[in-house]
Amino acid sequence: MMKIDILTLFPEMFAPLEHSILGKAKDKGLLEITYHNFREQAENARHVDDEPYGGGQGMLLRAQPIFAAVEQIAAVKPRIILLDPAGRSFDQAYAEELSREDELIFICGHYEGYDERIKSLVTDEISLGDFVLTGGELAAMAVIDATVRLLPDVLGKRVSHQDDSFSSGLLEYPQYTRPYDFQGQRVPDVLLSGHHEKIRLWRLEQSLRKTYERRPDLLENCQLSDEAEELLKKIKNELDRRSD
The missing domain is CATH 1.10.1270.20 (tRNA(m1g37)methyltransferase, domain 2)
Structure with missing residues (x-):
């Protein structure tokens, strides 16, 4: 079973992970997902963001709530993923790499960015492409979906994903069904x-x-x-x- 912990200010955004293939994977005991609102870990009156030193636009996520949440989740540090447009580009090979892990932690940010010291916790920084989202939740869902579907028995047939685009390095061939x-x-x-x-x-x-x-x-x-x-x-x- 793969265990996934998600640090987010908006756990309700992850409703899609409770349905379809991933929902069935959870029902079969192949996947466990836990959502952690790290606002609950903030020492300063539940404030998770603050102005950047040196001035600048927007607000940054403070390090303290993230560190506290990770410490509460795992005694042994697993692979910890930060969704960041400056990270390594996500692709099928990366999904296959992550699917071999037993436990993953995702950190989803909002606001202008992160206190740089958060990255000392992180093993992976992942980007979906050269664009910026309002938060890391949508990116995390995409990475989780692409990864979990590769786990044994999640898709029903063990070979179901082998002909997918990018799995072989090529785009998938055209497919047809009835009527002729x-x-x-x-x-x-x-x-x-x-x-x-x-x-x-x-x-x-x-x-x-x-x-x-x-x-x-x-x-x-x-x-x-x-x-x-x-x-x-x-x-x-x-x-x-x-x-x-």
């Missing part, structure tokens, strides 16, 4: 052929094609098989001919 013909758009015949090898090759080619057209940067660090390299060469030649 919807408003003139038909399911590719190969998917109805029952020929597993042809279906596998079609999916690989489509995944390569989508990645090359939409996220060619992913191919720079992707270890492709000889088969995939040949298919990618074919795709590039085809697209080059079209552009001539």
Whole structure:
């Protein structure tokens, strides 16, 4: 079971984690999430923020309530994650790394930023991208969802996430369900052929094609098989001919 503790001023924002796949994971005993309003740990009349030394805009989270909350949660320091736009970019590989942990603590801030001394507690600083949110709650939910779904038995089938975009380094191939013909758009015949090898090759080619057209940067660090390299060469030649 993975244990997650979330330090936040707004525990009510995390209602989505109680539903769908994560809610079922909790019901099955695969996941435990506890929310801690660190305002309750503030020594100074429940004040968790203050003006920055040296002047400046906005208010900063004080270190004391965060340190007190972490000390109350864990005798042995687990992996502690601070949601911060200056942190390491979050991706699928990072989610897989976190999914191997037994316990995680997330620190969600508000206001202009943090007292720098909070970071002495932290093992990971995570960013979802080059933008700023009003608080760390939404970012924490995204990281938790991406991580927990990778835990054994959370998705039902152990291989359910293996074809996800980014799990293989490539974007996921197109998928279809009934009806066969919807408003003139038909399911590719190969998917109805029952020929597993042809279906596998079609999916690989489509995944390569989508990645090359939409996220060619992913191919720079992707270890492709000889088969995939040949298919990618074919795709590039085809697209080059079209552009001539």
